[in-house]
Amino acid sequence: MVEIAQPAPPGRRQWGNFALQAALLIVVGGLAYGAFVNAAYNLQKANIASGFRFWNNTAGFDISQTLIAYSPSTSTFGQAFWVGLLNTLLVASLGIVLATVLGFTIGIARLSRNWLVARLAGGYVELIRNIPLLLQILFWYNAVLKALPELRSSISLPGGAFLNNRGLFLPRPQFGDGFGDVLVAFLVGAAATAALRAFARRRQDLTGAPPHTLPYALALMVASPLLVFFLAGKPLTFSFPEMGRFNILGGTEILPEFAALLLALTIYTAAFIAEVVRAGLLAVPNGQTEAAQALGLRSGSTLRLVVVPQAMRVIVPPLTSQYLNLIKNSSLAVAIGYPDLVQVFAGSVLNITGQAVEVIGITMAVYLCISLVTSLLMNLYGRTVSIVER
Amino acid sequence: MAAANRIYLREAPAELLPAPTMRAGVFGWLRTNLFSSPLNVALTVISVAAIVWVVPPLLRFFFFDAVWSGVDRQACLASPQHPEVGACWAFIRVWSSYFVYGFYPAGQRWRVDLFFFALAFGIGWVAWLGAPRRDLGAAYLFIVLPILSYFLLSGAPLVGLVSVPTTQWGGILVTIVVATVGIAASLPLGILLALGRRSAMPAVRVLSVIFIEFVRGVPLITVLFMASVMLPLFVPDRFAPDKLVRALIGVALFASAYMAEVVRGGLLSIPRGQYEAAAALGLPYWRAMGLVILPQALQVTLPNIVNTFIGLFKDTTLVFIVGIFDFLRTIEAARGDPHWITPVTSVTGYAFAALFYFVCCYGMSRYARNVEARLARAHRR
Numbered sequence: 151m152v153e154i155a156q157p158a159p160p161g162r163r164q165w166g167n168f169a170l171q172a173a174l175l176i177v178v179g180g181l182a183y184g185a186f187v188n189a190a191y192n193l194q195k196a197n198i199a200s201g202f203r204f205w206n207n208t209a210g211f212d213i214s215q216t217l218i219a220y221s222p223s224t225s226t227f228g229q230a231f232w233v234g235l236l237n238t239l240l241v242a243s244l245g246i247v248l249a250t251v252l253g254f255t256i257g258i259a260r261l262s263r264n265w266l267v268a269r270l271a272g273g274y275v276e277l278i279r280n281i282p283l284l285l286q287i288l289f290w291y292n293a294v295l296k297a298l299p300e301l302r303s304s305i306s307l308p309g310g311a312f313l314n315n316r317g318l319f320l321p322r323p324q325f326g327d328g329f330g331d332v333l334v335a336f337l338v339g340a341a342a343t344a345a346l347r348a349f350a351r352r353r354q355d356l357t358g359a360p361p362h363t364l365p366y367a368l369a370l371m372v373a374s375p376l377l378v379f380f381l382a383g384k385p386l387t388f389s390f391p392e393m394g395r396f397n398i399l400g401g402t403e404i405l406p407e408f409a410a411l412l413l414a415l416t417i418y419t420a421a422f423i424a425e426v427v428r429a430g431l432l433a434v435p436n437g438q439t440e441a442a443q444a445l446g447l448r449s450g451s452t453l454r455l456v457v458v459p460q461a462m463r464v465i466v467p468p469l470t471s472q473y474l475n476l477i478k479n480s481s482l483a484v485a486i487g488y489p490d491l492v493q494v495f496a497g498s499v500l501n502i503t504g505q506a507v508e509v510i511g512i513t514m515a516v517y518l519c520i521s522l523v524t525s526l527l528m529n530l531y532g533r534t535v536s537i538v539e540r
Numbered sequence: 541m542a543a544a545n546r547i548y549l550r551e552a553p554a555e556l557l558p559a560p561t562m563r564a565g566v567f568g569w570l571r572t573n574l575f576s577s578p579l580n581v582a583l584t585v586i587s588v589a590a591i592v593w594v595v596p597p598l599l600r601f602f603f604f605d606a607v608w609s610g611v612d613r614q615a616c617l618a619s620p621q622h623p624e625v626g627a628c629w630a631f632i633r634v635w636s637s638y639f640v641y642g643f644y645p646a647g648q649r650w651r652v653d654l655f656f657f658a659l660a661f662g663i664g665w666v667a668w669l670g671a672p673r674r675d676l677g678a679a680y681l682f683i684v685l686p687i688l689s690y691f692l693l694s695g696a697p698l699v700g701l702v703s704v705p706t707t708q709w710g711g712i713l714v715t716i717v718v719a720t721v722g723i724a725a726s727l728p729l730g731i732l733l734a735l736g737r738r739s740a741m742p743a744v745r746v747l748s749v750i751f752i753e754f755v756r757g758v759p760l761i762t763v764l765f766m767a768s769v770m771l772p773l774f775v776p777d778r779f780a781p782d783k784l785v786r787a788l789i790g791v792a793l794f795a796s797a798y799m800a801e802v803v804r805g806g807l808l809s810i811p812r813g814q815y816e817a818a819a820a821l822g823l824p825y826w827r828a829m830g831l832v833i834l835p836q837a838l839q840v841t842l843p844n845i846v847n848t849f850i851g852l853f854k855d856t857t858l859v860f861i862v863g864i865f866d867f868l869r870t871i872e873a874a875r876g877d878p879h880w881i882t883p884v885t886s887v888t889g890y891a892f893a894a895l896f897y898f899v900c901c902y903g904m905s906r907y908a909r910n911v912e913a914r915l916a917r918a919h920r921r
Contacts, residue, residue: 167740167741170741170744171741171742171743171744172743174743174744174747175743178747184774185773185774185775188773188774188775188776189770189773189774192772192773192777193773262583263572263573263576263580264573264574264576264580264583264584264587265573265574266573266574266583266584266587266588267583267584267587270587270590270591276902277898279901279905280850280854280897280898280901280902280905281854281894281897281898281901282854282855282857282868282897283854284857284858284860284861284868285857285868285890285893285894285897288868288872288890289887289890289894292875292886292890293886293887293890297883297886478758478759478760479759481759481761481762482761482858482861484761484861485860485861492759492761492762492765496761496762496765500765500769506769506770506773507770507773510762510765510766510769510770513762513765514754514758514762514766517757517758517759517762518754518757518758521757521758522757
């Protein structure tokens with residue numbers, strides 16, 4: 151960043167600057183004070199309490215998707231807040247993973263030497279980027295998922311799942327005694343694989359012997375947990391959804407609101423990530439690819455060892471802002487009634503308590519925190535891929 | 541040295557290689573672009589299959605099986621003589637004036653048309669890089685037009701224009717108003733904030749940074765909620781702004797924070813020598829900025845500015861959530877009309893909305909790309 155060298159302002163100039171700043175602070179402070187006074191007066195007139203005492207009051211409204219225990223008659227507004235926050239985090243984290251996969255695929259496809267593939271990927275990006283996200287969410291929800299058959303004529307999917315306009319009903323896994331051992335076996339296998347890889351890489355650096363860790367990794371991370379699974383007597387059963395008369399019983403349900411939001415967020419953000427990835431790959435000079443080929447690297451290795459590590463440096467900062475956009479855009483859930491933080495807290499809780507200042511303040515603070523933590527994590531990751539300068 | 545020792549010397553002529561594959565002509569093009577390797581052949585086959593699978597049904601739905609005229613849902617329901625029903629364009633035709641004007645009184649709609657025309661004129665004047673006196677155009681677009689349109693649209697009883705409360709505005713009119721107010725307010729505010737963020741005065745800098753980072757860290761919906769729920773609390777009752785104005789304030793503040801970062805990017809790209817040259821000429825701060833720095837910075841970052849406008853235009857749909865009848869909201873309302881409920885009504889409505897937004901946003905992005913290409917040519921010179 152280029153800082154402007156301000157010429158040292160002597161005498162009058164300095165006083166002018168000081169006066170300007172003082173005036174600005176007075177105006178901002180005055181506005182804030184006026185707002186505070188008016189808000190206090192208006193709230194008192196409307197008989198609305200202030201402060202955070204509502205946090206422990208009984209909520210009294212139901213929420214359609216709860217990741218933690220929640221009941222409308224006993225749970226508090228505070229618990230409703232956590233339910234909403236978890237729902238936001240759930241859809242945002244799944245969306246980030248899926249959008250990254252789809253976005254990288256399409257970004258690479260746009261640079262494909264296959265003309266047709268490149269054109270199709272380009273068309274996808276142009277179409278999706280130029281249509282508002284809210285419209286896409288409404289489309290998936292109202293025109294696709296709500297247009298599915300009704301309960302009585304549910305579509306049966308292979309594996310005992312049902313699909314209708316109330317959602318997707320999947321078998322729910324039920325973990326018996328001894329499933330913990332399977333998890334432990336998997337974690338031990340994963341740790342051993344990591345150690346093995348580090349060892350193989352060091353051996354490659356010293357001797358040039360290529361690392362062949364895949365069979366061992368499979369044995370450690372797949373075969374051994376499977377073995378433990380069968381030894382423990384298959385401690386995993388499924389509760390299958392069953393068609394009742396008015397409802398589907400058992401199983402686990404994926405709400406159409408959740409599916410529509412996730413689908414739209416993924417498709418929309420992937421188009422932006424694809425552009426980020428394309429720009430990143432194009433930013434690596436051609437000479438790098440040619441140098442790698444001159445060294446005798448195959449095209450896969452060229453991409454993996456030379457092009458991608460350099461492209462990631464360019465990709466990570468704009469990718470971070472796309473992740474932040476996705477998290478913020480997940481608040482559009484309110485349009486279709488997915489119970490995210492905004493819908494539950496800034497919607498239902500606000501309507502019941504009427505405490506706009508506190509509720510909106512908390513909501514904004516939470517989004518600021520999520521944004522900050524995400525940027526922090528991505529900056530840490532960015533540091534691992536950045537240029538190590540000597 | 542004996543020639544026999546040099547094992548790398550050839551003793552016989554090399555074998556003839558086959559002629560290189562044809563790279564010219566239709567077949568050459570196909571070979572290089574579609575069938576250069578087994579993987580590419582597979583990708584091509586999959587792509588063609590996908591196109592064949594998707595495109596003809598879409599064409600059938602939107603054109604060949606579509607219903608173009610009718611007076612109610614009967615026209616768009618499947619019947620024995622018309623078993624496959626495509627898009628119900630008749631629904632769009634019947635509702636089209638609602639989509640454009642909302643509940644704006646029928647006799648007064650010429651005012652909206654006049655506004656659209658005046659706006660298109662101003663945008664054309666400023667956007668066409670070869671137009672004469674674009675500075676006047678900018679003054680017209682950013683100062684004269686907003687004031688005139690305010691009186692034109694909301695009414696001026698003194699000159700005989702009946703007042704039309706904003707609750708009667710709707711449809712594309714509201715979408716355009718929100719977008720243009722957002723654009724017209726965010727550019728100057730964004731420039732001020734960007735300059736503030738780089739100012740040497742600590743109070744100005746800190747306030748600008750806090751505002752920009754705060755607004756950029758929260759979703760637009762929460763800003764709109766704040767504007768629509770909290771703003772009325774913060775001002776005395778008699779000044780409480782109406783619903784549309786509140787949303788406009790929210791959109792303008794939100795957009796200006798993003799615009800500030802775009803402008804700052806432009807400012808960062810101006811070499812230090814320009815600042816020093818302006819200072820050496822003895823220009824005071826505002827004249828240095830106005831005459832030397834900003835013209836260059838804004839030109840460099842013009843494509844990004846247009847991209848911010850595109851984002852803002854798409855974000856105008858969010859005012860729907862705080863209960864304002866923008867274009868998308870009118871589609872949602874019309875979609876639920878019992879006279880028109882059919883299995884294809886929703887899809888038709890959304891397709892029409894998507895077409896509208898796509899045309900506007902794609903047009904803007906093509907313009908940004910043209911400007912970018914022009915700038916690149918100018919730099920290469």
